[in-house]
Amino acid sequence: MFSKACEYGIRAAIYIGQQSAELGRRVGLRDVAAEIDSPEAFTAKVLQQLVRAGLLTSVKGPTGGFELTAQQLATVTLRQIVVAIDGGDMLQGCALGLPQCSAQQPCPLHYQFLPIRDQLNEVLRTHTIGELAGKVHDGLGFLKQFT
Amino acid sequence: MFSKACEYGIRAAIYIGQQSAELGRRVGLRDVAAEIDSPEAFTAKVLQQLVRAGLLTSVKGPTGGFELTAQQLATVTLRQIVVAIDGGDMLQGCALGLPQCSAQQPCPLHYQFLPIRDQLNEVLRTHTIGELAGKVHDGLGFLKQFT
DNA sequence: TTTTTACCGGACAATTTTATCCGGTATTCA
């Protein structure tokens, strides 16, 4: 579905968002990688992408780390993260890989896949990081497997 | 969504199925690759996978090529092709990459993604190659872009 | 039987994705 980079990016953003929202504190890379169970250096690259895209904030030096501002918590959507990392192909492209998806020359699956893709877009578009972070805080969602 | 190999495999199977159903003739690799606009040698690898999985039939020598029997046309589903090439991860795995998707420890997107994944499974499970081949024959579906 | 056709199988190569390492820079704190 999503690339590994995108999976890490989403999980990281939600974790950082939860810490920002509930505890008002920044979290370091080491902490993030441990809490979402991802490779540290690779996660750093993904977070840098998100920072450059303006979807989360970073601060250098001691007491530094990553955080989501109140504004980011309320407005950054899953879709923005997915687009920033994976691009829009999965959100617009043809399921069978035709160079473009359109009703002009639809692939044999076009009309079956449209509602699925629309629903995916809807989910990604209507959920903010703050909202998902709330679920984690309430114990309704997990970002790694606890044995 | 799907891997390139899987996209080629689905398009190829539909094209071969259409030729088998409507014209009762086998098609060669060169023909397949041209009609679905895919790299020839790579497509050969994918077709070999599908033959080994019993989802389509190949015949060597002159007048040989690939075909779908009447039984295969009526019973082989998209899901079988996807599973044979990409495996079942996209059909069962967690959207955020957790090692397993379950309501025991759901990721924050679990309940939003379940209906999407269910609908995807339903589409793949309920459409046979013969059915999709019919759309191509009727001009309702395309397997490559005509300019 | 010989030749030709076309799939099969394995090795190989290019590209993309995933992952690591390390020095540089900015920031905090003593």
Add this chain to the structure above:
DNA sequence: TGAATACCGGATAAAATTGTCCGGTAAAAA
């Protein structure tokens, strides 16, 4: 000011995916 902290950026490497090449095998036709 100096030292420690932690993100930044580029280079590098490993792995997976995508793509190619070529000789081998089976089958049909001459």
